Amino acid sequence: MTGIYDNPEMIGVFIDEMEEQLLLLEESILELERCGENPDIIQKIFRAAHTLKGSSSAMGFEKMKILTHEMENVLDKIRNHRLKATNPVINVLFQCLDHLRLLKDDFLTDRKDIRTDISTVLDGLKRILSEEPDPDKISDCSKDMAVESMVQETAQEDQTMNFMLDLEQQIQIEQAAISGLNIFVCEIRLAQDSVMKSARAYLLLNYFNQLGTVVQVEPNILEDGDDLIKNAINYLVITQMDGKTIEAKVINELMEVESVKVYPYHWNISNQQPLADVTVKSKDGGNENPKAVDTERKVNHTVRVDVERLEKMMDLIGELVIERTRITQVGNVLHERYAADNTIEDLIGIANQVSRVTNELQEIVLKTRMLPIKQLFGRFPRLVRDLAQTLDKEVELIVEGEETELDKTIIEDIADPLIHLIRNAVDHGIETPEERSRLGKSPTGTLKISAFHQENHIIITVQDDGRGIDLERVKETAVKKQIITPQEAASLNEHEIIALIFRSGFSTSIAVSDVSGRGVGMDVVKSHVDKLNGIIEVETRKGEGTKFIIKLPLTLAILTGLLVKISDETYALPLSNVIEIVRMPEKEIKTVKGQAIAVIRDKVLPLVWLHDHFNVPRKENAKNIFIVVLGVAEKRLGLVVDELLGNQEIVVKPMGSYIGKVEIFSGATILGDGSVACILDVAGVAKTVGNKRVIGADDDLLYQWHLNSRE
């Protein structure tokens, strides 16, 4: 049985859409909770639910259709002020969202077997629906709404339709009013039995456009379907005619119109208020609104592309980059050989041109893989809300730099570490409201997550204003868990103590809570960041908070590498890990406790000969040796190489699953001459060679070295 349901492309589009709409739903429900009832937000939620309903029913995904349909009913009631968006209602909406997610997951695993039970949440929705609103509540509700959204409407509460206008439309109306035109709200009720209401509404729109200019229509008939037009349709019209004439004309000239009411539109300061309101909100970090308008406009110019196609494109560009390098090399060889030949000059010229174009192409393709980090950050408000609720804490989340773009694969891989850091911050960092008040802090803790670009890197920070890391306790725990000895503990400086939290087997939380401390500690966070060639740093001040700074490369696919030779084999080192390159007479190398060290700028570096690990001979009788100083987080080590070949853009290629994971290599690349070079994974190298402790080794070694030199 093949039909539309089994068409993989359709399914792909559907899944993408589901994800998008679910994210939108989550955002808007959170906004609803934070900002209170605002017709714009309700409309957003409604639209997302409606889209989901439409697409799921097209895919024959019954359960999702039913659930979204029920959600629509509830939302419709809220929209018509027959139901107040109280906390229980919002909680049910969140439950709906969770169930929709579960349904989506089911759909992804096996679309023929949707297991998630939606009956409880459906009951919840129905219970809300059946709660008959009593008249008092309604006025309450609208009053609340008025207060919360700062729209001060008074007399015509029942009568005046409140249009959400953007700036352009507001200006349009203002100008119309100045030039003496009438601005009317035409409230039309269509006959109950009218079929194709949206078509009818559209005809009306055209009709009004003949009489004047329609600024806006509520509900939006162009976007929403028939079922939205259950009640009145309101047209905001700028016209020269007076209200009575319009009313008469509509009744006489149009069919299937049950009633028509035309009244002047009370446009005043209050109608602009929502805009001002938005700007206020944006200071709180919830600045989705203006951007949402932006993205909606942008959406029209995008195309969905299969990720695999992008990867393939990336591969091909990679090959092109390699060939480009080869052309240049061959050109240079030819130039040396036949210096007099002009054709070779041409060839070199062409090679340069090709290389320029390739560079540009590479940049563009890299950009297509970039996504705004909003995709990931969008999940956090909900996460923080739930965490704060479970832990009885008050947390204000500030998100900055959502539009910062980075490679899609990195976004996926950094999600877990970030979630872990956020959990930690809310669970261990931020204190309970009582404790905070006692300490003279505001009872609401602040959690700030930001992202921004810095040169070729992206910096992500997670910062809380909680209690900070207790260094003494860290030391105690590390000793207790036998990560370090008491003697070592005494000699550690602040920096080194903080570094301890990234050691495996470390977790300061005494009680294993539901939220964090499930055995997955900071070491996992660090190894994730390491894997992405990133660096993680911590700044903490007792009582004032903690800040985690993660520095990541923008992309993993192409990196600048330093090519070196070890024996006669060529290896590439990610330049981001290279701190400096030093040439040093061999006799200046000292040995302490069997570990070779070099002193560079008064710092002691452990030296590593990969030769020994590769079973290739060390270079003999060299006067000077080259030391590449490598850094991963706080660790520093000196890699002894035989030759330096220079910097080059290298395309990272996986070694493939047959070879599997080799700890010291992160992949391979193809060099200009067509041969393969392995890319050294600096973190892996440090781990392989330094089974001894490398953190804190510096001081110890330095001390030993001083002793030795005195002898």
Added chain:
Amino acid sequence: MNELSDNQYVVFEIADGKYAIKISDVYEIIKMKKITVIHNSKPFLEGVINLRGKIVPIVNLHKRLEIENYTLTKTTRVIILKSRDEMVGVIVDKVNQVTGFSDIQPPPEAVAGIDGNYFDGLGISGESVIGILKIEKVLYE
């Protein structure tokens, strides 16, 4: 065993023995290229090559089957196999021909001193008997 005997096989030599691989497992046959050694990996992995922009691992069959190591000659070839959606190359001393077998017998306990488990069977064509390698076993176990 009918299914086996209907197939075509690539016959090649390692040391002095003749072996065969099902042609449907073979992606292509290339001349020896520069191999980059991957240290600290599987013992019988010779290294990797660049096959038109792809990194392809190369297995040393001599080491794998515990035969005396190969010496590079004019006839040395790399047979690129396609297995588990990945390409893996094996080094052979010579590629002889593509052939079918009139009959295929189950493998004995050992074939020319090599563990019988490495074989799918013995292919018989006319006078000669050729061991058919079990790719899955040779490459992965």
